[in-house]
Amino acid sequence: MECLPLSRDDVATLTHHFAVITRKIPLHPIADDAQYEAAIEAMNGLIDAGAGDDCHALAPLLGLLGVFIADYEDAALPRPDVPPAEVVRLLMDQHGLKQGDLPEIGSQGVVSELLSGKRELNKNQIARLSERFGVSPATFF
Known part of the structure; x- marks a missing residue:
């Protein structure tokens, strides 16, 4: 212009x-x-x-x-720096879910590795969790 x-x-x-x-x-x-x-x-x-x-x-x-x-x-409105595993744990608690109830992430073993910090979420898992829980994908970063 x-x-x-x-x-x-x-x-x-x-x-x-x-x-x-x-x-x-x-x-x-x-x-x-x-x-x-x-x-x-x-x-x-x-x-x-x-x-x-x-x-x-x-x-x-x-x-x-x-x-x-x-x-x-x-x-x-500063956002707290919360690890993705803690976000997943909170969502699991809020929805009464167990590790085996999250096929969006993978098997119960994969969920366990995520929650223990041995594994990180990939973008496909983030997209599926975001859709399931109705939260922004940015919630997991």
Whole structure:
């Protein structure tokens, strides 16, 4: 996209439109939980309007808002560093499962090796566990 010089009229028009947009969509770094909630609400509205499609005219706006949301989450909501084996153990406990109840990982022996730290999950196992338990694959990283 070619950027052209801005006239005073262009700046005035852009200022007006930016003010209108930012009343609905926070286009700045998020500073607190209230701004975060407003940003999430705006993001959901954009997604509902179809902006999740890369061809949609508002897709770049959704992308920018997503960056602000991710930055806030990274800073304000640090994720604990939990080994994948502990995540699997927690999910097993929550669902009342035994080692033999996880064919997504493999045999009971394979599950045992994973839980003892002798083996790591591969991406196919992660994908199947993610689907089974309805969690993001990132949960296992």
